[in-house]
Amino acid sequence: KAGVTQTPRYLIKTRGQQVTLSCSPISGHRSVSWYQQTPGQGLQFLFEYFSETQRNKGNFPGRFSGRQFSNSRSEMNVSTLELGDSALYLCASQTTGSGEKLFFGSGTQLSVL
């Protein structure tokens, strides 16, 4: 069974641009969560999608958005990039939630110049 796949692996953008990150969950997993990881801050929860609906949301500005497609693949979009958005963005999938373990991808390393 293939794991969680995130593309691209690395991304370099400049301030003001927008970016779209992609995540393909493990086959059969309906929940996809996104996290931002920065040194010293650990993992901060962005949002979770379940069956194409946003089920949970973290405390990030509206520049951060996401969506989930009928095949459970998910995309995350960041508009008007800021230097502080430089981070490792991790996607994780699980079958339904409620105490199940998360399966993480290797992440997309975003650098904003």
Next chain:
Amino acid sequence: AQSVTQLDSQVPVFEEAPVELRCNYSSSVSVYLFWYVQYPNQGLQLLLKYLSGSTLVKGINGFEAEFNKSQTSFHLRKPSVHISDTAEYFCAVSNRDDKIIFGKGTRLHILP
């Protein structure tokens, strides 16, 4: 809302010595608790989890953790560490059907 505090950002320990990584949580309802490990340049993987039942939970790679409700703690322990345990460890908490919140992580440095 729930939150997680990992009390140590870095823990150095000699190889074959025991280690304890500390985690405290806050939540107004019953929680699920997790420890994840992140090796360099990789995503996170689950070490162990507590949902209910026995308060002592055993995980992979010889790690175990004890749920202490009165102290709202879920400390991770290993009796003898190896160089391969060098990684960052994250404690996490969630309520039923709620998001999983992670702590800021503890870097475990194994000294030869």
